[in-house]
Amino acid sequence: MNSAINPDTGKYDRIPILDMGSYLAGDAGAREKLASEIRHVQENIGFSVFINHGVNFGLLDGAYAAMKKFFALPLEEKKKHTIDDTSLGYVPIRSTMYVSSVINRNTKKDLNETLTIARDRPDDHPAVQERRRFHGPNRWPEIDGFRGAIVAYQEAIEVMGHNLLPLYALALDKPADFFAPFFTDPIMWSRNAYYPPVQPEDNQFGIAPHCDHSFLTMLPLADEPGLQVLGRDGQWMWPDPVEGGIVVNTGEFLNRWSNGRFLATPHRVVQPSRERYSIATFFNPDSDTSSEALDTCVDEDNPPKFEPMTMQAYVEHYIDSNYLRGAGGTQDND
Numbered sequence: 001m002n003s004a005i006n007p008d009t010g011k012y013d014r015i016p017i018l019d020m021g022s023y024l025a026g027d028a029g030a031r032e033k034l035a036s037e038i039r040h041v042q043e044n045i046g047f048s049v050f051i052n053h054g055v056n057f058g059l060l061d062g063a064y065a066a067m068k069k070f071f072a073l074p075l076e077e078k079k080k081h082t083i084d085d086t087s088l089g090y091v092p093i094r095s096t097m098y099v100s101s102v103i104n105r106n107t108k109k110d111l112n113e114t115l116t117i118a119r120d121r122p123d124d125h126p127a128v129q130e131r132r133r134f135h136g137p138n139r140w141p142e143i144d145g146f147r148g149a150i151v152a153y154q155e156a157i158e159v160m161g162h163n164l165l166p167l168y169a170l171a172l173d174k175p176a177d178f179f180a181p182f183f184t185d186p187i188m189w190s191r192n193a194y195y196p197p198v199q200p201e202d203n204q205f206g207i208a209p210h211c212d213h214s215f216l217t218m219l220p221l222a223d224e225p226g227l228q229v230l231g232r233d234g235q236w237m238w239p240d241p242v243e244g245g246i247v248v249n250t251g252e253f254l255n256r257w258s259n260g261r262f263l264a265t266p267h268r269v270v271q272p273s274r275e276r277y278s279i280a281t282f283f284n285p286d287s288d289t290s291s292e293a294l295d296t297c298v299d300e301d302n303p304p305k306f307e308p309m310t311m312q313a314y315v316e317h318y319i320d321s322n323y324l325r326g327a328g329g330t331q332d333n334d
Helices: 021-025 030-044 057-071 075-079 146-171 252-257 311-322
Strands: 017-019 047-051 089-091 113-118 187-195 207-210 216-220 227-230 246-250 267-269 276-284
Touching: 017 030, 021 030, 021 146, 030 047, 030 146, 057 113, 057 146, 057 187, 057 276, 146 187, 146 216, 146 276, 187 311, 252 311, 276 311
Parallel strands: 017 047
Antiparallel strands: 047 246, 089 113, 113 187, 187 276, 207 267, 216 246, 216 276, 227 267
C-alpha cells in the first residue's frame, strides 16, 4: 500500500491497492493489518482499490451484458421504466447536476443515462409494500434473464460489503461486529450507468465532481476508464487498471458518522472516447440508522460537527438536492 504514497510529500499520488485475500482466508493477524491500512487510506484519501475480494466477475459480466441489452433499447422503450416515487428506474441523459459539490460549481447536466435498481426484496416486504424510496419495487425490464443476472451480482457484491464491515469497524476503533446490527436490511442500490461517447461542453462531465451520499460505494473498474479521484494535493488521479479491482470509497454518511474522520472524497467521471458502462453499488445501513457521531471519533477538542440524520433522510436529501425532477429529485429542469 505504501508505494502509493509520495515519499517527498507524504500524500497519496496514486489510488492505493488493498488485498483482501489473507483476511478472507482467515490468516492470523490479517484482519487487523488490513483494518490498519484501511484506517490510513480513509483518513488520507478516502478511496482504494480492493483485490482478491471474493466477488465472482463472471456474475459481473452477466450484469454488464444485461445492462447493455437494456441501454440498447429504443428511448421510448426505456422510458416505460422511468424513475418513479420509489427513486428507482430509468434516468435519461442530462438529468443530474450535482449542485452540492464542494469543489466545483457544476453548471451542465451530466452525460450519462442510468437504471437505478435496489437490492431485490420480496413483494411482501413491508418497505416494498409502503413504496419506501430506494427499497422497491424495482422497475424490471422485460428482457430474458435480466433480473436473474442483476440479482446474482447484487448478492455477490453484498457479501463483499458485509465482509468489509468488520474491517471498517476496527479501523474506527470499534469492535469488529459493531456495524452488523445496523445492516440487517441495508439500503443497497446500484447506479447502472451508460456513458455514450459524445462531446462534452465546457464544465460538463459524464458525472460532474461530487462526493457520494453513501456509507460505502463499491465500483468494479470499468473496461473503459473514466473515474478520476481528487487527491489532497488538488490533482486528479486515475485508478491503476488492476485486473479484478473494485474501487471502494467512503460517502458522506460515513463521513458524518465518523465525525469527519473518514473522508468523503470528491471524484468525477470524464466523458469517454468509447462507450462506457459501470455499476456503482451504494452500501448503506438500515433506514433508521442515525449518523450521530461515534464515540471513538469525538472528544473535548473534537466535538460533533454534524446534525444527526437517519440514513433514509440523508439519502433522500442528497438525491432531491442533486437530481432533476425527471430523474427522481426535486431540482427544476431549467
